[in-house]
Amino acid sequence: MTDSWATFGADLHLEPHAGGLRDGLMEALRDAVRTGRLAPGARLPSSRALAADLGIARNTVADAYAELVAEGWLTARQGSGTRVARRSEPRGGTPAARRTLPARRLPTYSLMPGQPDLASFPRAAWLRASRRALTDAPNEAFGYGDPRGRIELRTAIAEYLGRARGVYADPERVVICSGFIHGLRLVGSVLRNRRVREVAVESYGLDFHRGVLADAGLRTPCLPLDHQGAVTDELAGMRGVGAVLMTPAHQFPTGVPLDPDRRTAAVDWARATGGVIVEDDYDGEFRYDRQPVGSLQGLDPDRVVYIGTASKSLAPGLRLGWMVPPADMVEEVAAAKGFSDWTTGSLEQLVLAEFIASGAYDRHVRAMRLRYRRRRDQLVAALAERAPDIRISGIAAGLHAVLELPEGTERSVISAAAFQGLALEGLSFFRHPDAGRERDALVISYGSPPDSAWKGTLDALCRVLP
Incomplete structure (x- = not known):
């Protein structure tokens, strides 16, 4: 008969510290929480499973768990098992554990080319x-x-x-x-x-x-x-x-x-x-x-x-x-x-x-073809009404269009769009270093914005076009 501990519970890598089995186990668990290796809310193995993995007595693990619950490092509830306390955030630890990513300001709207309508x-x-x-x-x-x-x-x-x-x-x-x-x-x-x-x-x-x-x-x-x-x-x-x-x-x-x-x-x-x-x-x-x-x-x-x-x-x-x-x-x-x-x-x-x-693939492609065409037509109509001097090309197929701009305005339009919370990409970004005369234009993806943001995206685009 297979022992139940062998197939129940999660693995947990610990190296008990010196100073006695119970105290060493407690300090190893504290270190795992301090450094963030055990995240708040993480479920620990049962005392029986962990004892079997470490080759120590089950009572030793149960006593260590109970002491850490009393100290506030862990919580224990009937039916929920033993978990890392939610308020137990990493305390010190390695520089890597304390390091956070710098905040990034995300645009409100995006017409950046490169991907389809993911929501569909x-x-x-x-x-x-x-x-x-x-x-x-x-x-x-x-x-x-x-x-x-x-x-x-x-x-x-x-x-x-x-x-x-x-x-x-x-x-x-x-x-x-x-x-x-x-x-x-x-x-x-x-x-x-x-x-x-x-x-x-x-x-x-x-x-x-x-x-x-x-x-x-x-x-x-x-x-x-x-x-x-x-x-x-x-x-x-x-x-x-x-x-x-x-x-x-x-x-x-x-x-x-x-x-x-x-x-x-x-x-x-x-x-x-x-x-x-x-x-x-x-x-x-x-x-x-x-x-x-x-x-x-x-x-x-x-x-x-x-x-x-x-x-x-x-x-x-x-x-x-x-x-x-x-x-x-x-x-x-x-x-x-x-x-x-x-x-x-x-x-x-x-x-x-x-x-x-x-x-299913053919059905999906046909449905998306209709969806993207409607988007394309809405873009063309909005430009005709609100930016009639902008020439649009490359719209007979695909998921993007090219909007021709007056000479020397590509960078300023992209900067103005960023101020409006709209991410745009200029045609110059795609230019080979050895290409001839540079054109001023925008490469607009009309397929990727979600429906909820489409009207706002078009409004933001029309506001920044010359």
Whole structure:
């Protein structure tokens, strides 16, 4: 018969001080409370369980608990067990225990780009998918598994990408990752091992993408942008470049889709030089006033690494993404993932696979497409009425818009917004250090503010625009 103390109660690490078992135990408990290692309200193990763990008599522990209750360090109530007294705050202890974080003033409103409407995460549907996935999960799903990811999710992703994004994929070519940064890090490692030394990036984009490539030992020269997207004709003249990172469906942050002729030019360059195109399809599901723009990978699956994630369609906190490398790169990517980390949990993969296969993912995307379009239209209407001189662009798709400002006003508008309690980001933040003339503009996320704050956010924005 198994002793009940072995399966009841919480573990507690203590090193009794010298000076007798009871007194040493009491001082160890006092120290744990003083330093904050035992927080106010924390429940302690039963006297029987702690005595068994420490190899001492149960009466010794019971006496120590009783004395500390009398001193005010602990409390004991019938049915609630023994707990650290609520008024017992850390008294002295190490500098780390006393250290507090500086106060931060948070903005009242935010239009910062980068995340979707988190309040609209489909909790009920996700919970149903979680129950089904956990019920049906095979035992081997709890092991280490294939570094490419669970076959269930790779199968669901391959079907979805082919149907919705025009990607040529089969489960054997899909690699699950924990987001775009993880995928880019893996690709950067593979490119470096293939002796690529430079990866061209668009003249406006995220600086930490350049940082990931730089960490892999890759230089990131600038590829110009205009109203038709990246000027891919210039790739032919960039002699040291062996790959290019692009956002062709909806350039981030300018919002323009890559012109069809330039899409062809990019693929022609890759075929002629043996180069690789890394396609960041970060919000391709969301389009409003245009036909869907398919993936660039569909033009040549052997020269394009396609990367997508659930960060914009569901939530970045899921840490789930996927990539479809060329067939001759799959094993290298899987090896890099297997040797470097195991960051994608099997259970989360099974839940997403069930969520997609059940049709819940498509239903959620369609619902959010309508929601974001309404937000976009409300933003356009507010600007037309209250700031008619501001030109807005990049609004046919995605979750953000670009508001063009008079020359030299970007910094002053952002400062005025901060005074109003509104967080904004300027287009200059996303500019490559080697890019040409800087534009004054704001990158506005209309998808992320909660409904309760949306009207106030729009009012604050319109007040600070010139």
